[in-house]
Amino acid sequence: MLRGWGVLLKNLLQHGQVLTFREGEMVRYQGDPIDDILVLLEGSLRTEHVSENGKVLEIDTIRPVQIVASGLVFSRDPVYPVNVIAKEDSKILSIPKEKFLDLLMKDRNLLLFFLEDVSEHFRIVSEKLFFLTTKTLKEKVIHYLVHHMNEDGELVLPVSVEELSRIFGCARPALSRVFQDLEREGFIEKKGRRIRVLRNPLEDGKI
Amino acid sequence: MLRGWGVLLKNLLQHGQVLTFREGEMVRYQGDPIDDILVLLEGSLRTEHVSENGKVLEIDTIRPVQIVASGLVFSRDPVYPVNVIAKEDSKILSIPKEKFLDLLMKDRNLLLFFLEDVSEHFRIVSEKLFFLTTKTLKEKVIHYLVHHMNEDGELVLPVSVEELSRIFGCARPALSRVFQDLEREGFIEKKGRRIRVLRNPLEDGKI
Incomplete structure (x- = not known):
């Protein structure tokens, strides 16, 4: 440093x-x-x-x-x-x-x-x-995904959804719901911890 | 300081x-x-x-x-x-x-x-x-209430539930659910922003 x-x-x-x-x-x-x-x-x-x-x-x-x-x-x-x-x-x-x-x-x-x-x-x-304290849960998740994905938009969550919900300071079901929403809206594909970002919502102006 | x-x-x-x-x-x-x-x-x-x-x-x-x-x-x-x-x-x-x-x-x-x-x-x-990042939402709410209540266990939330959910980094409905749970379990009475803590769950060893 x-x-x-x-x-x-x-x-x-x-x-x-x-x-x-x-x-x-x-x-x-x-x-x-x-x-x-x-x-x-x-x-x-x-x-x-x-x-x-x-x-x-x-x-x-x-x-x-x-x-x-x-x-x-x-x-x-x-x-x-x-x-x-x-x-x-x-x-x-x-x-x-x-x-x-x-x-x-x-x-x-x-x-x-x-x-x-x-x-x-x-x-x-x-x-x-x-x-x-200033982002909605959905915004936090998107920032997290975009920050951790590789050039092809892929990432493997390094921790469980349970652990991730701690990091975001929310309940596990709330986090699962956000992942479901993002999948339904066509932003991501998710299989277990493996996630592919199909469109970047931050560039889409969608959040 | x-x-x-x-x-x-x-x-x-x-x-x-x-x-x-x-x-x-x-x-x-x-x-x-x-x-x-x-x-x-x-x-x-x-x-x-x-x-x-x-x-x-x-x-x-x-x-x-x-x-x-x-x-x-x-x-x-x-x-x-x-x-x-x-x-x-x-x-x-x-x-x-x-x-x-x-x-x-x-x-x-x-x-x-x-x-x-x-x-x-x-x-x-x-x-x-x-x-x-280390507390569940319920723990955060209880700490917040116990920290802000007066000697009689009463407090008036200084901000809206919407604003409070930002502070706790969660969705508003999740926070409302926690308040409902605490009321149902007999820990608090809540009328609008006015809250009375009936039993202190931190001293109860309940969380």
Whole structure:
């Protein structure tokens, strides 16, 4: 996500400690306090959210070079909002927060990079929230299909309709109805998870 | 939101320019580039999001002392995601971004305050997003009611069911069905927008 980490990293490495995690190892638990800045150097991490009723939801994959939970590090009572797990063998640079603040004040580029990283994450999360609260379910589904289809207009849903209804924040039957409507109106063909978009409703001006 | 702005502001005022806006005046348009840091000193601002089809959605009220769109100021291509309008006569301190960066590097307290402000906004937006994507519609409605009711378990919906269905990201009929279910199950009484929560399903362990 950030450009030019190279030069900045060289400097950062002197001030932190490199931790190694084996594939599958837990890096941080949801609810753990955020005491240090974690910069993923090698490997990859996955994050999952565990809800009160124990339901686990995959959230994201973190790839190098990225700061873990950068947007929350300096919040008032900072805790990890998700479990962070090594997806493969990984190396992570850990820098104490106070030390990191010192470095931000000394290095304008690092400060800009960090602020940009936080802002970009903020932008992505805000846009998702806008999307979820301002679109009708039908609009969400169409945007999703058009975004995920290949050049021939085909896609295989990566998750079940049940899971998808969670992502869209609606009931499963409501989502099934939208798929049926889109099929009836001749926009898509759907066989199980395999979908072909026949006409793009966004270009049709139909929604 | 931020504590102790007093001392910091005294210093900031020397480096910026105070702008005044009359009630109803447009401060920034959605899509305007974010060129400077705007700190609301007096009055209040409201923000509204205009969607592609021209639909206007009220988003938020900003009160002193707060930075406008702090989470987006340093994103890669920073633009205002909403219209910003003076809700009453208001005074706003404007500081050029480069100058503000200089100040962040000189003043550890200002840096911490700014990072905390951005992180707090990030936390709020992320939590809303988690809420929308991990709860069933019924759970969302119950959380909403319990959060908005008074000590006697009563509330008046501040918006129409239509508007509320947008907030929950569902169709209006689905939301009406949830209200009917909750009434049938003896959790609420509903007359128009006036709702009384008879038993709290969250304490009942029913959801």
